[in-house]
Amino acid sequence: MNAKMKIDSDLSGSGRRNAVPKVLIVDDDQDLLVGQKAFLEKRGYQVETASSAAEGLKRLESFTPDLILADLMMEHYDTGFVFCKKVKDKPKLAAVPIIMQTSAPKELGFTLEAYNERARKWMKVDEILTKPVPLEDLVGKIQQHLAR
Amino acid sequence: MKESIRVIVIDDEEGMREGMRRTLQRQGHMVDTAEDGESALRLLRQNRYALALVDLKMPGIDGFEVTRFINENLEGTVVVIVSALATVEAAVEVTQHGAFDFLSKPFTPKDLLHVVERALRQHSLLADRQQYLTELNSERNLSRQLINSMHEGVIVLNRNRLPVLMNPTAERFVGMAYREGLSAEELGLSAAVLGAVDTVLDRGQTRTLREALGERMMEFLAFPYLRGEEKVGAILILDDITLQWQAELEKSRFIAMVAHELKSPLAAILNYVNIILTGMFDKEPAKIHEMLARSKIRGEALLDLIRDLLFLNQREAGKIEKSVERLELKEVLAAQLDFFKVQAERSRVRLELQAEGDNFPVLADRKDLDRIFMNLISNGIKYNREDGALTVRLACRNGGVRVEVSDTGIGMQPDEMKDLFQDFYRVKNPQTAGIPGTGLGLATVKRVTAECRGEINVSSVPDRGTTFTVTLPRA
Numbered sequence: 162m163n164a165k166m167k168i169d170s171d172l173s174g175s176g177r178r179n180a181v182p183k184v185l186i187v188d189d190d191q192d193l194l195v196g197q198k199a200f201l202e203k204r205g206y207q208v209e210t211a212s213s214a215a216e217g218l219k220r221l222e223s224f225t226p227d228l229i230l231a232d233l234m235m236e237h238y239d240t241g242f243v244f245c246k247k248v249k250d251k252p253k254l255a256a257v258p259i260i261m262q263t264s265a266p267k268e269l270g271f272t273l274e275a276y277n278e279r280a281r282k283w284m285k286v287d288e289i290l291t292k293p294v295p296l297e298d299l300v301g302k303i304q305q306h307l308a309r
Numbered sequence: 310m311k312e313s314i315r316v317i318v319i320d321d322e323e324g325m326r327e328g329m330r331r332t333l334q335r336q337g338h339m340v341d342t343a344e345d346g347e348s349a350l351r352l353l354r355q356n357r358y359a360l361a362l363v364d365l366k367m368p369g370i371d372g373f374e375v376t377r378f379i380n381e382n383l384e385g386t387v388v389v390i391v392s393a394l395a396t397v398e399a400a401v402e403v404t405q406h407g408a409f410d411f412l413s414k415p416f417t418p419k420d421l422l423h424v425v426e427r428a429l430r431q432h433s434l435l436a437d438r439q440q441y442l443t444e445l446n447s448e449r450n451l452s453r454q455l456i457n458s459m460h461e462g463v464i465v466l467n468r469n470r471l472p473v474l475m476n477p478t479a480e481r482f483v484g485m486a487y488r489e490g491l492s493a494e495e496l497g498l499s500a501a502v503l504g505a506v507d508t509v510l511d512r513g514q515t516r517t518l519r520e521a522l523g524e525r526m527m528e529f530l531a532f533p534y535l536r537g538e539e540k541v542g543a544i545l546i547l548d549d550i551t552l553q554w555q556a557e558l559e560k561s562r563f564i565a566m567v568a569h570e571l572k573s574p575l576a577a578i579l580n581y582v583n584i585i586l587t588g589m590f591d592k593e594p595a596k597i598h599e600m601l602a603r604s605k606i607r608g609e610a611l612l613d614l615i616r617d618l619l620f621l622n623q624r625e626a627g628k629i630e631k632s633v634e635r636l637e638l639k640e641v642l643a644a645q646l647d648f649f650k651v652q653a654e655r656s657r658v659r660l661e662l663q664a665e666g667d668n669f670p671v672l673a674d675r676k677d678l679d680r681i682f683m684n685l686i687s688n689g690i691k692y693n694r695e696d697g698a699l700t701v702r703l704a705c706r707n708g709g710v711r712v713e714v715s716d717t718g719i720g721m722q723p724d725e726m727k728d729l730f731q732d733f734y735r736v737k738n739p740q741t742a743g744i745p746g747t748g749l750g751l752a753t754v755k756r757v758t759a760e761c762r763g764e765i766n767v768s769s770v771p772d773r774g775t776t777f778t779v780t781l782p783r784a
Binding site for chain 1: 565568569572573575576577578579580581583584587589590596600603604607
């Protein structure tokens with residue numbers, strides 16, 4: 162089975178509005194990338210994807226999104242945090258909200274929760290969502306952060 | 310029956326000597342006599358006396374010298390001076406020289422017996438004390454030996470928190486030998502441990518805590534060192550729980566990884582299902598089909614993972630019985646390659662078995678051989694390219710059977726290979742994205758190979774292919 166299939170969709174609503182919100186999804190799970198891209202494109206977003214932190218940083222050189230969705234555990238268990246820090250350290254991207262999605266079981270204390278301002282500052286993440294993220298929750302959170 | 314007591318009478322006057330001897334013998338005592346200091350010392354060296362009656366004024370070695378000799382050399386022998394100097398000053402002087410009492414001449418047999426009786430009571434007290442000291446000493450020896458042979462470290466601190474005793478285990482834990490003047494801080498004890506010691510010293514409360522000590526993880530038990538009711542210090546017992554602690558960490562890491570690996574495919578599947586359920590792709594059945602097909606693959610991979618986990622669990626619980634038999638590895642590998650024929654054709658990978666001869670006997674459980682080589686063959690197909698090849702080569706080398714499983718696939722970078730045999734490790738790059746795998750396959754292969762007293766090695770060239778080499782003992 163070829164994993165690099167494309168489930169594209171036409172941007173039906175793009176003509177009506179001038180500013181189509183741009184989203185970058187970084188996730189090493191190809192299926193998650195494909196699914197979320199298809200879904201968000203149907204909802205009128207312009208979506209780019211990257212399957213690793215390095216690829217994500219490279220994509221950001223030419224593509225400036227309005228919001229980033231990032232996975233936590235990619236090459237390493239904390240790759241997502243490192244990625245987010247690198248993004249937020251770039252003045253051009255510092256204001257771009259980042260929503261982290263992770264399957265890491267926080268019940269076992271595996272992931273760092275943004276339980277206070279200090280941790281949030283270090284983690285440079287605006288929101289942490291636990292996979293699987295219900296689609297409407299995802300859209301809701303994206304809209305909430307884009308409205309800020 | 311009254312125990313017979315040995316007494317020595319030392320007097321240069323024969324009348325005196327014999328008079329005392331008769332009186333004491335009538336009481337049932339054994340009596341030796343000496344007429345001067347020299348012969349007295351000789352007898353004193355030879356025999357053990359409960360009591361020495363010593364005349365002060367003798368030619369040559371006098372009574373003072375004999376008394377001094379007794380006090381310095383003979384523990385338990387009580388000295389009574391017999392002298393005509395019946396003054397208080399004289400009495401004080403003789404006791405200062407170590408005599409217990411004195412008897413002034415002339416005296417009656419009754420006087421003599423009275424003094425002797427008192428002296429013998431003193432002797433018996435001395436003997437008891439001696440016995441007590443001997444016992445105390447051996448008890449101390451025993452405690453010390455017990456402390457020194459303990460598997461736990463023992464550190465005793467005084468009221469000022471200074472270490473006053475460390476057993477060899479504690480010295481090993483802190484990495485230094487005990488010496489006087491050593492401080493608790495120098496031992497490398499953490500602030501939490503020192504705080505516990507302070508609590509013990511201040512309030513007499515017993516505390517336990519888990520703290521690192523250098524490279525080790527320790528369980529500390531701190532409790533008061535009491536003498537009667539009084540707190541005179543604190544006792545620390547150190548239990549090295551490093552291995553247990555590491556096992557706990559490892560286990561919790563493993564469980565976290567398992568949970569993550571179980572959730573990831575489920576998240577992908579649910580994501581597709583939820584998208585389909587929105588109805589947004591109802592007019593694009595091909596896309597729905599694609600999403601369902603991917604969901605199926607991820608679901609199957611999830612099932613594989615659960616199977617692998619159950620297998621690992623059974624294995625660790627020792628529930629898998631091995632039935633070791635003599636097997637021809639060439640036949641085993643041929644059967645395995647046959648099993649993968651359909652999958653290989655679908656992936657357009659050519660399977661090939663190359664063997665130098667037909668004699669590759671091994672002693673193993675068939676299920677173990679399947680675990681090892683089916684995993685490697687399956688990987689060789691999954692990570693191959695279209696129109697690639699998977700070659701299994703069999704050879705006998707150095708008394709072992711060597712199996713090489715080579716693919717013509719994507720290969721690996723050196724840094725991608727270093728954790729290859731770790732649980733849940735998967736090489737992650739754009740080329741492997743979308744290839745289902747549990748991350749447990751190679752870790753299991755390595756474990757099972759080791760159980761078969763075999764070895765596994767890997768070599769790889771990026772974009773050219775990977776070769777796993779398994780060597781098993783030849784039967």
